[in-house]
Amino acid sequence: MSTLWGKMYDIRAPYNVRGGEISCLRVVRGFSIESWQKDTISDCPPRAGATRPRCPTPTLFRKFYDRGEFPIMIDQNCNGKAILWKVPPEKLDYHHYLPLFFDGLREIEHPYAMFARQGIHDMLVHGCDKVLPVVPQLIRPLREALNTRCPPILKATLHALQQLIVSAPKVGECLVPYYRQLLPVLNIFKNRNLNLGDMIEYGQYKRENIGDLIQETLELMERYGGEDAFINIKYMVPTYESVCLN
Structure with missing residues (x-):
């Protein structure tokens, strides 16, 4: 935790600074309606896993x-x-x-x-x-x-x-x-x-x-x-x- 302008914030979360106020950005899904809202940040897309090994089925x-x-x-x-x-x-x-x-x-x-x-x-x-x-x-x-x-x-x-x-x-x-x-x-x-x-x-x-x-x-x-x-x-x-x- 960190103190800035008398308020406590989590240093691990992304922040947005506007007019001396700091607000924590909310992580939302990419390409969704929520991604257009204020104080949000789009989450990284998941890995496709094209080269990920699959478990072989019984032969x-x-x-x-x-x-x-x-x-x-x-x-x-x-x-x-x-x-x-x-x-x-x-x-x-x-x-x-x-x-x-x-x-x-x-x-x-x-x-x-x-x-x-x-x-x-x-x-x-x-x-x-x-x-x-x-x-x-x-x-x-x-x-x-x-x-x-x-x-x-x-x-x-x-x-x-x-x-x-x-x-x-x-x-x-x-x-x-x-x-x-x-x-x-x-x-x-x-x-x-x-x-x-x-x-x-x-x-x-x-x-x-x-x-x-x-x-x-x-x-x-x-x-x-x-x-x-x-x-x-x-x-x-x-x-x-x-x-x-x-």
Whole structure:
């Protein structure tokens, strides 16, 4: 509290001085009728929270894994923990298993995260022609993983999306109609790079920088998406510049 002209005022509140009198300003909502009244000050607008991480919802991958319905197990070897397949990945039903593994991208706990990400890698490597028919079923888990806006989940999802694009012919072109569902979050995080001056950012070496991963993903989408890829990317990410036309 502070004393001025014999009156007590709270020093933490904004004041208005008129004719030797001091009046405390009342904080009101911005763009409201009250903001036009005297002795008022507009409150700062709330943060939009576009980059705020969302809490991931429970995944079907965890439910199926706890039931023991996946033909996988942990292989303890000299190189650490890895996946041991009870059935060769190329013999699996991709319409059933691949969307479930992509749904596991939202997992960040062990061993669910390790199984989901390594399982995606192995199935895309051995899938060949089985991957293309399943692409429409992968859009929903990819969108939900990107919408979490959680950095570890974003990194894993971008790595999986890059591998999906190059896993089989025509997959990149098949993804073009779904750019409106996948690219809004990429547009938000496209410029999330740290300005460290002359210091070294080791995240670039480990391929963990979100801004660089998004740029790599957009370039792969343009290269493998056919002639309509660039115009659709440009519509959703206005700051993207073509690497094929330039």
